[in-house]
Ligand SMILES: [Zn+2]
């Protein structure tokens with residue numbers, strides 16, 4: 001091991017307060033662990049939730065947290081005899097994609113074959129587990145999946161959303177000739193489009209309001225539906241009023257869930273992948289009941305990395321076309337602002353850990369000087385007074401929302 005004592009990491013301190021800081025590096029791997037030198041990391045919709053609100057669902061940020069969970073890297077060190085996700089000895093120097101979900105392997109749900117519902121689940125980037133937007137991260141060796149030479153670091157990062165798409169496709173039971181509507185053409189929606197197509201689904205409609213994302217969906221084989229103009233009416237019109245066999249909500253799980261329900265045929269299936277900004281699912285009871293819909297929720301994925309790797313290796317999916325922007329780690333805050341504003345034809349944003357120009361480093365130093373941090377803290381406090389609750393308030397709210405115990 002090189003004598004790395006500190007590293008750069010993107011830590012979230014509160015809503016809209018992401019700082020790239022020098023912190024102690026995570027140290028040598030413990031038993032069964034690997035130390036990964038991260039090469040690239042993806043910005044995910046759930047990271048954007050964290051950035052905007054300082055929490056994801058019930059998980060509230062209690063202290064500065066390294067975020068991020070979609071990543072590729074190189075094994076810097078592995079505990080002796082530690083096995084990778086393919087049950088082979090994990091060796092230093094291996095290029096890997098990493099499954100951010102760390103299931104325990106011995107709880108009821110793990111034993112039932114649903115590690116995605118593990119009762120003791122730890123997750124990269126969710127408190128208290130450090131995320132991947134750092135130069136190094138320590139993870140269980142079995143979450144590391146070596147990738148072949150023809151899979152780039154960027155593709156390896158995108159195996160995570162592809163894994164979610166595979167799990168979604170499995171759950172939805174799409175068959176050859178099933179008609180499908182996907183709502184949302186973000187990176188996950190576009191991965192789902194590709195896996196549903198591979199599973200034999202078709203026609204596949206993709207509804208999206210950002211025109212550049214819709215254009216990409218069309219290029220990948222979807223029938224594009226402009227979400228800004230009555231997407232339900234459009235799908236019903238093309239299907240002669242019947243609706244589709246399966247509708248998959250892969251946006252922000254807001255009014256799009258109801259849209260998806262209205263797009264499905266009687267007796268069809270509605271699959272919810274998106275995460276709601278307000279932690280509420282809004283759907284008309286009568287729509288679901290009268291149609292006798294089956295409603296399914298996607299929670300993570302189940303051992304999909306080996307399949308995702310095989311698909312990427314065979315070039316059966318195109319993942320790099322999803323990437324619209326690349327930033328060095330030091331510019332993470334800028335990357336998040338761009339992503340949350342949905343500007344500049346943004347789709348997938350990737351952070352590169354190893355690359356930084358002299359100018360970018362100088363910019364980072366100025367931005368992260370003690371004076372600049374103090375200034376941004378003041379601005380943030382003002383901002384929160386107007387728009388956001390403080391972390392303390394969020395914590396109190398989530399405490400009081402818990403069920404009273406007898
Ligand atoms: Zn993700």
Ligand SMILES: [Zn+2]
Pocket residue numbers: 103104105106107108109110111115117118119120121
């Ligand atoms: Zn478990």
